[in-house]
Amino acid sequence: VIVDRLTKSAHFLPMREDDSMDKLTKRYLKEVLTRHGIPISIISDRDPMFASNFWRAFQKALGTRLDMSTAYHPYHASIKAAPFEVLYGRKCRSPVCWAEVEDAQLIGPEIIQETTEKIVEIKKRLQAAHDRQKSYADVRRKPLEFQFDDKVMLKVSPWKGVVRFGKRGKLNPRYIGPFKLLAKVGTIAYRLELPQQLSRAHSTFHVCNLKKFTIVYH
Template sequence: MDLIMGLPPTRRQHDSIWVIINRVSKSAHFFAVKTRDSAKDYAKLYINEILRLHGVTFTIILDRGAQFTYHLRKLFKKGLGTQVNLSIAFHPQMDGQAERTIQTLEDMLRACVIEFKGSWDDHLPLIEFAYNDNYHPSIKIAPYEELYGRRCRYPVCWFEEGEGALIWLDSVHETIDKVQLDDWVFLKVSPMKGVMRFGKKGKLSPRYVGYYRILKRVGKVAYE
């Protein structure tokens, strides 16, 4: 379990995301929360949204944040009989999986906010759906398939009966030179504190800007 904090407040005053990951199936749940929420609020959310779906877990790794202090740990230890381990900063085996998931989640949020506008918490349910239906290299399948034992069906892949079978792309062909003259490209930019891009700043500011036309090649990996 971990928190993404410091997000732009939404219309519902959410400014954080509670990230809960199943270490076996790699499936994840993302909940929009508020910084001012108490440990009791988190405990209630856990019972309503996690316990009812997945039952009681043997162990839980908690972030050391103030939100995960006495009341929540008491719920897990005494109320549910779950062993609680506190994460250690910069310990890759304990917090690495959560950090990778958070990075992916932030990228997906950023893309949705730029493309579809609106508050980021409006997009969170479908982002969770897309994350869990995406191939995970450590288990060689999607978390959804690992969790439910079958592939997920989703609206993009539905066809009316008789219109033909679903066609899956077997491979993606890449050219030797990924960038050609007259191509239009985006430029990757580093986040800058206080700088607003596309109406967003901070964690949801875009990582790429553009697009720009390639005029000529000036080196092996340099273009004008």
């Protein structure tokens, strides 16, 4: 799934987990670049494909900046407008509201001014939505920090499809570990020392997926 951060328009490209990087690149060129041009930046998860040397070199050659999100901690915002209207600068005419959509007669300078004003307004709405969500999260968030010598448990749910732990469904453990902390990344993430069986996954995790390891004596 590829989503434009400004307009929220999306492309859904059918891909298999074992598809090659060559196939991903061809789909990307055909479905995204030929329609929308070269993006300034791309935010993605830390899938091995997106973190590969080829993908990094390919985007660097295009002049696109790659930003990797913190593992398993996405967020969404609202633009308060239909993606079609934001992307094309007009409402979508459909059988349901055919008469409500008029053909706008705009010349070049007017189109540029109107588009610029819409972009400014959308950015304001995105920032407002982001600030609002952050304020909600700050109220619920409990300050959680670990010391360098601490060991932590890792929440299992993000690992679905990456590795199995012998049991499935309700019998699957909620946390695995303990794992040694290697470093703090920014203010909300930590890098862990993972065993070989988890080598396919990125080792940096948001603090919400960790809890301190404690020994219970009976």
